[in-house]
Amino acid sequence: MTVTVVVGGFYGDEGKGKIVAYLSLSDSHSLAVRGGVGPNAGHTVIYENQVLKLRMLPSAVVNKSTRLLIGPGVLVDPTVTLNEATKYNALDRLVIDRSCGIIEQHHINSDRSGFLSSKVGSTGSGTGPANAERVLRTAKLAKDLDLFKDYLDDIPGIINSQIENGNDVLVEGTQGTFLSLYFGNYPFVTSKDVTASAICSDVGLGPKKVDDVIVIFKSYVTRVGEGPFAGEITESEIQKLGWSETGTVTGRTRRAAPFDFNLARRSIMLNSATSIAITKLDILFPSATGMRKYDELSSDAKAFIENIENELHTSVSLIGTGPEVYDTIDRRL
Numbered sequence: 537m538t539v540t541v542v543v544g545g546f547y548g549d550e551g552k553g554k555i556v557a558y559l560s561l562s563d564s565h566s567l568a569v570r571g572g573v574g575p576n577a578g579h580t581v582i583y584e585n586q587v588l589k590l591r592m593l594p595s596a597v598v599n600k601s602t603r604l605l606i607g608p609g610v611l612v613d614p615t616v617t618l619n620e621a622t623k624y625n626a627l628d629r630l631v632i633d634r635s636c637g638i639i640e641q642h643h644i645n646s647d648r649s650g651f652l653s654s655k656v657g658s659t660g661s662g663t664g665p666a667n668a669e670r671v672l673r674t675a676k677l678a679k680d681l682d683l684f685k686d687y688l689d690d691i692p693g694i695i696n697s698q699i700e701n702g703n704d705v706l707v708e709g710t711q712g713t714f715l716s717l718y719f720g721n722y723p724f725v726t727s728k729d730v731t732a733s734a735i736c737s738d739v740g741l742g743p744k745k746v747d748d749v750i751v752i753f754k755s756y757v758t759r760v761g762e763g764p765f766a767g768e769i770t771e772s773e774i775q776k777l778g779w780s781e782t783g784t785v786t787g788r789t790r791r792a793a794p795f796d797f798n799l800a801r802r803s804i805m806l807n808s809a810t811s812i813a814i815t816k817l818d819i820l821f822p823s824a825t826g827m828r829k830y831d832e833l834s835s836d837a838k839a840f841i842e843n844i845e846n847e848l849h850t851s852v853s854l855i856g857t858g859p860e861v862y863d864t865i866d867r868r869l
């Protein structure tokens with residue numbers, strides 16, 4: 537029985553979606569639960585020639601036998617949620633906690649104007665204003681909406697009894713450690729804490745229930761939106777290195793910097809990481825593309841991974857070598 541929490545180690549967009557999707561398939565999870573802020577997340581998963589763009593559903597959606605839960609700490613946009621669940625054939629597996637806060641159009645409107653839009657560079661998905669209303673205790677909850685009535689349940693009850701019965705649980709965080717309201721560069725942060733502790737709280741999981749905390753780092757660092765960014769390189773350097781990326785939710789180009797050991801060390805500490813997943817190794821080392829065995833990597837690529845392990849005193853359990861879910865080296869095997 538293993539409870540695994542997966543979180544982003546930098547500023548989001550580390551490739552959590554792909555890693556969670558891989559784990560759901562390789563470890564045959566019957567249950568995955570999403571924590572995190574809400575539909576400001578954008579997870580891209582490529583599986584069996586399909587490109588899935590997820591903002592609300594757990595990325596475990598690719599495993600057709602995984603139940604997809606959304607914890608009470610997560611804000612839910614009803615339209616985005618039901619559209620995704622319909623599009624990806626997941627309505628019969630979707631379970632939303634009765635106490636999820638609801639994002640309404642006026643939250644989206646206010647997120648797309650004023651301070652949040654111009655100063656913070658928010659995703660405009662309504663999460664900040666909806667969390668503000670939730671704190672003021674005026675927000676609607678999922679149980680207030682008729683269109684959700686077939687999907688509602690008690691997520692903390694479900695996952696804790698799953699654990700009591702000796703089964704695994706996969707917990708998916710969103711955003712990244714340095715977008716945390718507490719641990720990031722305020723005010724250039726999201727509207728909640730997003731470290732492993734917060735993700736557990738989002739879904740109703742006590743601290744003693746967790747076995748593995750996998751912190752995901754991309755092979756380089758990216759950031760969308762405003763805020764300080766150590767080691768940031770120029771747009772033309774980004775292009776030369778092949779690090780160009782655009783945001784899943786906003787379509788904005790991402791800022792970039794080389795792998796940052798100071799940030800990574802702090803992230804390991806804040807999340808109490810038990811292991812690390814490194815994504816997009818193929819972007820740094822094109823010869824790694826599609827590799828599934830560690831031994832096949834070039835000595836440069838291996839040295840990059842081993843340096844991370846030595847510097848961070850934490851083992852690298854998973855390595856992404858391409859966009860497809862199974863373009864993954866699983867060193868747990």
Ligand code: IMP
Pocket residue numbers: 547548549573576577578656657658659660661663664710711712715724725726727760761762
């Ligand atoms: P908000 O979460 O939409 O309020 O945006 C606050 C800051 O967090 C902005 O800089 C966003 O670009 C950033 N952000 C929020 N969610 C994500 C994400 O999933 N990936 C990357 N950046 C994000």
Ligand code: MG
Pocket residue numbers: 548549550577578579580784
């Ligand atoms: Mg993203």
